[in-house]
Amino acid sequence: xxxxxxxxxxxxxxxxxxxxxxxxxxxxxxxxxxxxxxxxxxxxxxxxxxxxxxxxxxxxxxxxxxxxxxxxxxxxxxxxxxxxxxxxxxxxxxxxxxxxxxxxxxxxxxxxxxxxxxxxxxxxxxxxxxxxxxxxxxxxxxxxxxxxxxxxxxxxxxxxxxxxxxxxxxxxxxxxxxxxxxxxxxxxxxxxxxxxxxxxxxxxxxxxxxxxxxxxxxxxxxxxxxxxxxxxxxxxxxxxxxxxxxxxxxxxxxxxxxxxxxxxxxxxxxxxxxxxxxxxxxxxxxxxxxxxxxxxxxxxxxxxxxxxxxxxxxxxxxxxxxxxxxxxxxxxxxxxxxxxxxxxxxxxxxxxxxxxxxxxxxxxxxxxxxxxxxxxxxxxxxxxxxxxxxxxxxxxxxxxxxxxxxxxxxxxxxxxxxxxxxxxxxxxxxxxxxxxxxxxxxxxxxxxxxxxxxxxxxxxxxxxxxxxxxxxxxxxxxxxxxxxxxxx
Numbered sequence: 001x002x003x004x005x006x007x008x009x010x011x012x013x014x015x016x017x018x019x020x021x022x023x024x025x026x027x028x029x030x031x032x033x034x035x036x037x038x039x040x041x042x043x044x045x046x047x048x049x050x051x052x053x054x055x056x057x058x059x060x061x062x063x064x065x066x067x068x069x070x071x072x073x074x075x076x077x078x079x080x081x082x083x084x085x086x087x088x089x090x091x092x093x094x095x096x097x098x099x100x101x102x103x104x105x106x107x108x109x110x111x112x113x114x115x116x117x118x119x120x121x122x123x124x125x126x127x128x129x130x131x132x133x134x135x136x137x138x139x140x141x142x143x144x145x146x147x148x149x150x151x152x153x154x155x156x157x158x159x160x161x162x163x164x165x166x167x168x169x170x171x172x173x174x175x176x177x178x179x180x181x182x183x184x185x186x187x188x189x190x191x192x193x194x195x196x197x198x199x200x201x202x203x204x205x206x207x208x209x210x211x212x213x214x215x216x217x218x219x220x221x222x223x224x225x226x227x228x229x230x231x232x233x234x235x236x237x238x239x240x241x242x243x244x245x246x247x248x249x250x251x252x253x254x255x256x257x258x259x260x261x262x263x264x265x266x267x268x269x270x271x272x273x274x275x276x277x278x279x280x281x282x283x284x285x286x287x288x289x290x291x292x293x294x295x296x297x298x299x300x301x302x303x304x305x306x307x308x309x310x311x312x313x314x315x316x317x318x319x320x321x322x323x324x325x326x327x328x329x330x331x332x333x334x335x336x337x338x339x340x341x342x343x344x345x346x347x348x349x350x351x352x353x354x355x356x357x358x359x360x361x362x363x364x365x366x367x368x369x370x371x372x373x374x375x376x377x378x379x380x381x382x383x384x385x386x387x388x389x390x391x392x393x394x395x396x397x398x399x400x401x402x403x404x405x406x407x408x409x410x411x412x413x414x415x416x417x418x419x420x421x422x423x424x425x426x427x428x429x430x431x432x433x434x435x436x437x438x439x440x441x442x443x444x445x446x447x448x449x450x451x452x453x454x455x456x457x458x459x460x461x462x463x464x465x466x467x468x469x470x471x472x473x474x475x476x477x478x479x480x481x482x483x484x485x486x487x488x
Contacts, residue, residue: 038151203286
């Protein structure tokens with residue numbers, strides 16, 4: 001072999017330089033492990049709480065007689081529509097849309113559109129009315145995240161569609177909201193169900209000669225923001241008139257109402273008594289909306305939750321699909337953001353009544369509500385008395401690979417008795433490393449067996465949460481399950 005002048009192998013030096021070069025290139029190609037803004041991973045106790053609440057919500061939906069449905073996360077964009085749009089120049093700005101071989105498809109922004117499409121396809125085979133629920137399915141919105149608001153989040157929906165008595169159906173929705181939040185652990189003082197009717201404000205706009213559809217849309221969306229952080233009546237007034245500039249400097253064009261028109265709407269928003277509103281409103285459409293609310297309150301008296309439901313004219317919902325009854329559910333306990341500032345997280349359950357006319361055939365009526373499960377979890381994580389702990393396993397430590405069959409025998413015994421358990425997956429690691437792993441995972445129990453235990457048919461249980469020096473016990477093997485259950 002020919003050596004270099006320094007006695008080294010030239011081909012070796014070339015290989016080493018090549019490896020260094022490749023390593024440098026690989027490092028430059030490596031990407032940062034991070035999520036895009038508005039999305040979130042969940043694990044541990046937070047995920048345990050979400051799963052617990054989803055289970056409670058589903059059981060309650062079933063108790064109220066709803067049937068399960070699962071729909072596609074993507075729909076034709078023509079089916080999705082643009083009900084979210086606030087940008088006149090880009091009506092699909094708030095929806096994730098893609099070109100699929102020349103066909104526009106979109107990620108769903110809610111679960112109702114898929115349900116409506118499903119009903120329109122299958123109504124001849126479905127009962128009338130059709131009552132369906134969907135649990136924890138993800139929806140997607142291209143909106144500004146923050147304070148429990150995300151670009152993807154889970155929803156839990158019930159909808160009633162077809163032909164039905166609206167006062168009974170909408171009363172049932174109010175009852176299911178109240179029942180569900182109580183089942184989830186709240187008492188009646190910790191949430192409030194606020195309702196209104198779109199017909200009332202539509203009638204008011206008719207009285208005020210607001211006839212342009214885009215202008216009407218801007219008015220409705222302005223009213224919908226009255227309770228949002230940083231808005232209030234002043235912010236709504238700005239949106240009703242020329243424009244509003246937010247704290248970041250972003251400008252939102254207003255509805256361009258006159259001072260008198262804006263003033264009338266602001267006065268309307270201050271009325272919280274339905275009887276007072278009934279005296280003031282002369283428009284026939286507004287009177288129809290008021291009558292529907294009165295009838296709804298009468299039906300609510302037959303149930304257990306009438307005192308949870310309040311009239312609030314500012315509840316109008318930003319989506320364009322609603323035609324009558326509107327509902328929003330607000331929490332009454334303190335919620336803070338990541339910086340410790342007390343915030344209003346917004347509605348945790350909302351919905352309303354809609355008329356479906358976009359599909360071929362006769363129009364049909366729908367009404368429904370949606371619980372934003374991820375926002376609920378965000379709030380409930382801060383609520384004392386409502387919690388769920390991740391179920392942590394017992395760890396079977398591996399002291400010597402020659403006893404591997406006996407370690408697995410212990411593991412199988414635990415699992416056959418429904419004890420969450422795992423075996424350490426590297427028999428070459430020292431016991432200290434195995435216990436470090438257990439501590440990192442927050443485990444409470446380790447099972448440690450060596451030659452002495454196997455010879456004596458015993459097991460040693462270490463209580464990892466106990467007092468050091470007093471947290472280990474060696475017991476007969478047949479007592480393992482009973483003793484483990486005392487610790488986990």
